[in-house]
Amino acid sequence: MSSPNPSTFTWQGALIGARMMMPVLPGLAVYALAFGAASSNRGLSLAETAALSGIVFAGASQMVALEIWRDSWTPLTLLTVAVVTATVNARFLLMGAAIQPWLRDLHPARKAIGLFFMADATWLVSTRYAEGGGRDHAVLFGAGILSWIVWVAATIPGYVAGSLVAEPRLYALDLVMPVFFASMAVPLWRGMRVSGAPWLVAAVVALAVQAILPGYAFIVAGALAGALTGALQRDPG
Amino acid sequence: MTPAEAGAIPYGAVLAIAAMTLATYLCRSSGVVLMSWVRITPRVQRALAALPGSIVVATVVPIAARSGPDGILGILVGLVVMRLVRNELAALCAGLAVAAAVRALAPHA
Numbered sequence: 001m002s003s004p005n006p007s008t009f010t011w012q013g014a015l016i017g018a019r020m021m022m023p024v025l026p027g028l029a030v031y032a033l034a035f036g037a038a039s040s041n042r043g044l045s046l047a048e049t050a051a052l053s054g055i056v057f058a059g060a061s062q063m064v065a066l067e068i069w070r071d072s073w074t075p076l077t078l079l080t081v082a083v084v085t086a087t088v089n090a091r092f093l094l095m096g097a098a099i100q101p102w103l104r105d106l107h108p109a110r111k112a113i114g115l116f117f118m119a120d121a122t123w124l125v126s127t128r129y130a131e132g133g134g135r136d137h138a139v140l141f142g143a144g145i146l147s148w149i150v151w152v153a154a155t156i157p158g159y160v161a162g163s164l165v166a167e168p169r170l171y172a173l174d175l176v177m178p179v180f181f182a183s184m185a186v187p188l189w190r191g192m193r194v195s196g197a198p199w200l201v202a203a204v205v206a207l208a209v210q211a212i213l214p215g216y217a218f219i220v221a222g223a224l225a226g227a228l229t230g231a232l233q234r235d236p237g
Numbered sequence: 238m239t240p241a242e243a244g245a246i247p248y249g250a251v252l253a254i255a256a257m258t259l260a261t262y263l264c265r266s267s268g269v270v271l272m273s274w275v276r277i278t279p280r281v282q283r284a285l286a287a288l289p290g291s292i293v294v295a296t297v298v299p300i301a302a303r304s305g306p307d308g309i310l311g312i313l314v315g316l317v318v319m320r321l322v323r324n325e326l327a328a329l330c331a332g333l334a335v336a337a338a339v340r341a342l343a344p345h346a
Contacts, residue, residue, distance in 0.1 A: 020325070022326065023325050023326040023329045023330075024329070044250070045250075048250050048254065051254050052254055052257070055254065055258045056254065056257045056258050056261050057261070058261050061257065061261060062257075065253075065257060069253075070249065070253075072245035072246075072249055073245065073246050073249025073250070073252060073253055074244040074245060074246060074249075075244070075246065077253075078246070078249070078252055078253055078256050079256075081253050081256055081257060082256040082257065082259070082260045083260075085256070085257040085260040085261055086260040086261075086263070086264055089260070089261050089264040089265075090264060091264075091292065091296075092261070092264040092265045092268065093264050093265075093267050093268040093271075094268060094288060094292055095268065095292060096264075096265060096266065096267065096268025096269040096272070097268035097269070097271060097272045097285070097288065098268075098285060098288040098289045098292065099269070100268065100269045100272035100273060100285075101272075101277075101285065103269060104273075111269070112266070115262075115265045115266045115269060116262065116265065118265050120296075124293075127289050128325075131289075169340065170337070170340075171333065171337055172307065172311060172333040172334075172336035172337040172340065173333070175304075175307075175308055175311050175312075175332070175333060175336050176329065176333065178296070178297055178300045178301065178304075178308065178311075178312055179311050179312055179315040179328070179329055179332035179333060179336075180315075180325065180328075180329055181293050181296050181297045182293075182297045182301075182312045182315050182316050182319075182332070183315045183316060183318070183319035183325055183328035183329060183332070184293055184319075184325070185290065185293045185294065185297065185316065186316065186319040186320050186323070186328075187319075187323070188289055188290040188293060189290065190286075190290075194286075195287070195290055198287040198290065198291050199290055199291065199294045201291075202290075202291040202294040202295045202298075203294050203295070203298040205295070206294070206295035206296075206298055206299050207298060207299055207302055210299040210302070210303070218295060218299050219292065219295050219296050219299075220295075221295070222291065222294065222295025222296075222298075222299075223288060223291045223292040223295045224291075225291070225295075226287055226288070226290070226291025226292075226294065226295065227284040227285070227287050227288040227291050228284065229287065229291075230283045230284050230286060230287025230288070230291070231280045231281070231283050231284035231287070232280075233283060233287075
């Protein structure tokens with residue numbers, strides 16, 4: 001954010017973002033196929049399934065929502081599905097907070113649209129690009145639009161083919177996101193004195209919370225604990 | 238499935254999708270909105286600097302801990318390859334190849 005480069009918004013940036021997304025696209029496609037199949041087994045219509053992928057666009061919460069999906073809805077069950085969705089996606093709040101300084105100069109309308117595309121992989125790609133000093137905000141759009149197309153396009157054959165979809169575990173494609181996240185830890189490491197304590201606290205708290213609470217609370221709890229530890233450290237500069 | 242179930246709302250599925258969309262977009266946008274109100278003191282700066290790495294660690298470590306040797310080895314190999322060649326695609330391919338190999342050799346591990 002103290003980078004001397006002016007912020008820009010170019011086709012070239014969009015292509016950089018799209019290229020950085022390439023490694024995770026096969027995993028994303030298989031995840032979307034699996035969601036489509038699960039949704040068809042659960043009895044949702046193709047239109048409902050496509051709408052979930054197209055406008056909710058958040059895989060883990062889509063999967064969890066299928067478990068509490070109803071044939072008929074009441075105000076209470078609608079509230080439940082909204083709260084469960086917010087719980088599963090609460091990590092996006094922290095990702096948004098972390099990426100806010102990079103997005104500061106972006107036009108508000110573009111920021112509002114760009115945030116729709118912020119999910120695990122697109123946040124990670126944008127963060128990696130921003131950490132390298134990059135100031136082209138179209139990176140988030142390039143990564144986001146490409147992953148949206150793949151996500152929605154793969155949901156539909158998954159729905160149609162149902163359980164015929166190949167077993168993702170065979171090629172370890174279910175591990176794409178954890179391995180991709182882990183590899184991103186390398187460029188984010190700032191040395192033991194800066195990153196050591198926050199990362200250790202984040203890991204310990206996340207493990208403890210995972211053991212106690214169901215769902216995805218461990219990501220939010222561990223990340224907050226790590227950031228708090230960073231705040232309490234003496235300035236390493 | 239009883240269409241006349243007490244209190245059932247017409248277009249319930251549409252409303253459920255709308256509720257999920259709203260909840261998810263609020264999660265995506267509120268972190269950015271909140272941080273635009275916070276004054277960036279050196280302390281807030283340090284918290285923000287520690288946040289991306291903390292998110293990554295808090296996501297990966299519990300997943301590694303609850304997966305078997307396949308997941309742990311795959312994640313470790315991904316880390317090492319990334320450290321050596323600084324290329325995400327190479328790290329991902331190596332990590333997934335190792336995890337798939339562990340599963341093929343020890344399917345019940």
